[in-house]
Amino acid sequence: xxxxxxxxxxxxxxxLVLVRGGAGRPLLMLHxxxxxxxxxxxxxxxxxxxxFIIPLQPGFGKSPRLDWVRSYxxxxxxxxxxxxEMNLAPIDVIAFSAGGYIAAEMAASDPHIFSHMVLSAPMGxxxxxxxxxxxxxxxxxxxxxxxxxxxxxxxxxxxxxGEMTPxxxxxxxxxxxxxxxxxxxxxxxxPSLGHLLxxxxxxxxxxxxxxxxxxxxxxxxxxxxxxxxxAQVVEIPRVGHRPEVEDPETFxxxxxxxxxx
Amino acid sequence: MQVAxxxxxxxxxxxxxxxxxxxxxxxxxxxxxxxxxxxDDYNYYLDEAxxxxxxxxxxxxxxxxxxxxxxxGNVMNVEAAILARxxxxxxxxxxxxxxxxxxxxxxxxxELAEIDLISxxxxxxxxxxxxxxxxxxxxxxxxxxxxxxxxxxxxxxQAWTKPGPWRYEGKHFHYRHVNPWALPYxxxxxxxxxxxxLSPETVxxxxxxxxxxxxxxxxxxxxCDLWDIYAEEAQKHGYQAGPENFGYLIPTFLAETEDKAQKxxxxxxxxGGQNAFSRPEHTLPPGYNSKAAIRRLASxxxxxxxxxxxxxxxxxxxxxxxxxxxxxxxxxxxxxxYQRSQENLQTIVGTPKTVIPKVKTLLRVxxxxxxxxxxxxxxxxxxxxxxSIRLMAEEVMPAIKEYAKxxxxxxxxxxxxxxxxxxxxxxxxxxxxxxxxAALGLV
Numbered sequence: 268x269x270x271x272x273x274x275x276x277x278x279x280x281x282x283l284v285l286v287r288g289g290a291g292r293p294l295l296m297l298h299x300x301x302x303x304x305x306x307x308x309x310x311x312x313x314x315x316x317x318x319f320i321i322p323l324q325p326g327f328g329k330s331p332r333l334d335w336v337r338s339y340x341x342x343x344x345x346x347x348x349x350x351x352e353m354n355l356a357p358i359d360v361i362a363f364s365a366g367g368y369i370a371a372e373m374a375a376s377d378p379h380i381f382s383h384m385v386l387s388a389p390m391g392x393x394x395x396x397x398x399x400x401x402x403x404x405x406x407x408x409x410x411x412x413x414x415x416x417x418x419x420x421x422x423x424x425x426x427x428x429g430e431m432t433p434x435x436x437x438x439x440x441x442x443x444x445x446x447x448x449x450x451x452x453x454x455x456x457x458p459s460l461g462h463l464l465x466x467x468x469x470x471x472x473x474x475x476x477x478x479x480x481x482x483x484x485x486x487x488x489x490x491x492x493x494x495x496x497x498a499q500v501v502e503i504p505r506v507g508h509r510p511e512v513e514d515p516e517t518f519x520x521x522x523x524x525x526x527x528x
Numbered sequence: 529m530q531v532a533x534x535x536x537x538x539x540x541x542x543x544x545x546x547x548x549x550x551x552x553x554x555x556x557x558x559x560x561x562x563x564x565x566x567x568d569d570y571n572y573y574l575d576e577a578x579x580x581x582x583x584x585x586x587x588x589x590x591x592x593x594x595x596x597x598x599x600x601g602n603v604m605n606v607e608a609a610i611l612a613r614x615x616x617x618x619x620x621x622x623x624x625x626x627x628x629x630x631x632x633x634x635x636x637x638x639e640l641a642e643i644d645l646i647s648x649x650x651x652x653x654x655x656x657x658x659x660x661x662x663x664x665x666x667x668x669x670x671x672x673x674x675x676x677x678x679x680x681x682x683x684x685x686q687a688w689t690k691p692g693p694w695r696y697e698g699k700h701f702h703y704r705h706v707n708p709w710a711l712p713y714x715x716x717x718x719x720x721x722x723x724x725x726l727s728p729e730t731v732x733x734x735x736x737x738x739x740x741x742x743x744x745x746x747x748x749x750x751x752c753d754l755w756d757i758y759a760e761e762a763q764k765h766g767y768q769a770g771p772e773n774f775g776y777l778i779p780t781f782l783a784e785t786e787d788k789a790q791k792x793x794x795x796x797x798x799x800g801g802q803n804a805f806s807r808p809e810h811t812l813p814p815g816y817n818s819k820a821a822i823r824r825l826a827s828x829x830x831x832x833x834x835x836x837x838x839x840x841x842x843x844x845x846x847x848x849x850x851x852x853x854x855x856x857x858x859x860x861x862x863x864x865x866y867q868r869s870q871e872n873l874q875t876i877v878g879t880p881k882t883v884i885p886k887v888k889t890l891l892r893v894x895x896x897x898x899x900x901x902x903x904x905x906x907x908x909x910x911x912x913x914x915x916s917i918r919l920m921a922e923e924v925m926p927a928i929k930e931y932a933k934x935x936x937x938x939x940x941x942x943x944x945x946x947x948x949x950x951x952x953x954x955x956x957x958x959x960x961x962x963x964x965x966a967a968l969g970l971v
Contacts (some may be wrong), residue, residue: 332631359766385902403813403814404809404810404813404846405809405846405847406809406846408849409809409846433823433826433827434826436822436825436826437822437823437826438584440814440817440822441819441822443814443815444670444671444814444815445671445815446814447669447670447671447813447814447815448669448671448672448815451669451670451671452667452669528627
């Protein structure tokens with residue numbers, strides 16, 4: 268089990284809480300719309316060779332909210348500034364769901380900010396068909412259940428098993444409130460992002476999608492493929508929206524191979 | 529004391545099972561809409577309001593909801609405009625325009641000004657945040673609900689009082705040319721009364737603005753606490769709160785006999801009543817609640833959201849009821865709830881003889897300057913509704929108005945809210961009387 272720490276840095280005009288863990292070349296991780304789920308087995312697997320840098324999104328209960336950030340594009344711009352000020356760019360990024368939306372915005376604005384981009388079940392583009400699941404219109408319980416095809420998966424139980432404490436409930440509500448604030452309409456995508464991404468031609472990109480994903484449809488991956496034709500696509504069978512939780516071994520193999528290439 | 533009549537203008541032709549199956553009114557499919565019955569009832573409810581005027585009510589109240597058969601008032605200003613023309617004396621009380629969901633405060637200012645003009649100054653505006661489900665229906669960002677409410681309110685007051693053309697660039701609203709030629713009849717603008725259900729934040733905002741706060745049938749103990757919060761805040765702003773600052777609305781149904789009243793009054797619980805207005809996922813959208821409210825919710829041991837153990841994660845919680853639910857059992861439970869609600873004085877049902885003392889208790893405890901009867905929901909005939917309203921007006925209203933005079937429940941037209949000065953160091957006068965609560969077991 269790798270060591271990880273949580274620290275607050277003064278950067279980009281605010282205080283940002285970061286989780287750092289592992290050793291090696293830095294790897295930026297952008298968590299999803301439910302918040303950082305905690306250090307789990309796939310983090311350990313990669314932490315042997317990479318140092319994770321995991322910003323806790325402003326407004327999600329740890330890093331203070333930034334009122335001036337009113338969109339995912341704004342948030343991407345903020346994180347870009349963070350990377351510049353911390354001298355971390357260019358950096359590899361691995362981003363999940365709404366985190367993928369943020370990463371895509373950052374790449375669209377400045378492709379040189381990343382050296383590799385892994386987007387797992389990314390939001391951010393309107394799906395070519397189907398819809399992004401309206402996770403704001405269901406209870407948190409339904410929302411969590413929607414993210415996996417197998418609730419018995421060990422890491423899922425590790426993160427969400429047991430009784431939800433009042434603190435956890437509050438953190439979930441903070442995350443959902445901030446996600447609503449930024450992504451309300453159009454719901455979790457930006458109509459111009461695909462056009463901007465078409466200009467990103469030299470960034471090695473991997474798109475990962477669980478075939479049972481009930482939150483982000485295959486149509487989102489199609490949209491990303493259209494915008495970035497050179498992107499690799501890996502579909503993982505028998506997992507839902509969170510392949511890193513449901514099948515961490517396969518997920519890790521795929522990610523490691525890509526980052527090494 | 530002002531006495532008003534309110535109805536949600538419920539859809540009366542829908543089978544109750546459709547609501548029970550959906551576990552709530554919001555999101556029951558509009559495939560059940562019936563244009564003939566809807567046309568009949570929109571017209572009937574307007575006639576009902578005219579009848580209220582004939583009978584001597586001081587005001588008729590309207591509200592607005594979207595996307596559910598609990599309330600047909602989807603565009604309340606349309607009904608208010610019609611009443612402005614077809615009534616002559618009653619105040620038209622809006623409880624209220626949902627500012628954040630309509631997202632166009634300049635249009636709101638124009639609409640309401642026209643209503644005030646046509647009625648020659650009988651409009652009472654009211655502002656609400658809009659229930660959770662309204663945010664979904666109108667695609668209004670719940671995270672910005674309170675900001676939009678505040679900004680829209682401030683803008684409307686300016687639009688009504690600052691000569692134009694002028695330009696406005698706010699956070700949520702932008703108007704490059706503000707110069708409305710429909711301005712209110714009442715000067716500087718219509719009175720503003722704010723309805724609510726136990727939000728301390730809203731109450732403090734009201735006290736600061738000297739707006740009367742209308743409690744919507746909230747339980748007595750917590751309502752007293754809320755009134756105290758208002759009064760404390762009022763003192764910070766240099767005035768003594770009194771009955772002119774408070775209103776109360778209560779579900780009430782009357783009939784000639786107790787049996788008939790009980791039987792028909794049960795329709796308040798039709799479809800689950802107010803508690804089934806919308807499912808949890810629609811009631812509290814993310815961002816809608818303040819941090820403090822979320823924290824309170826999180827610490828309640830039996831909230832719908834807590835206890836997400838691995839076992840409970842297996843149960844679906846969003847969505848309609850599965851097939852195979854016994855709705856007769858559900859109905860029995862609702863009947864029990866209806867009885868309890870009467871015991872708590874949150875629903876008042878009976879003959880004038882039994883209703884008058886209960887209303888007097890409410891008046892004694894909460895001391896409101898505005899009292900509003902909320903007519904029955906569900907499927908009650910025109911005739912029975914009108915009888916109830918007639919008994920309210922002819923038998924209950926005189927008795928309670930006399931009592932109100934006795935205990936000095938002045939209304940906002942008799943005494944301007946905020947006009948009674950109070951120093952910070954002085955002990956403020958109480959605004960409620962909790963004594964009857966203990967006797968009723970309602971502490």
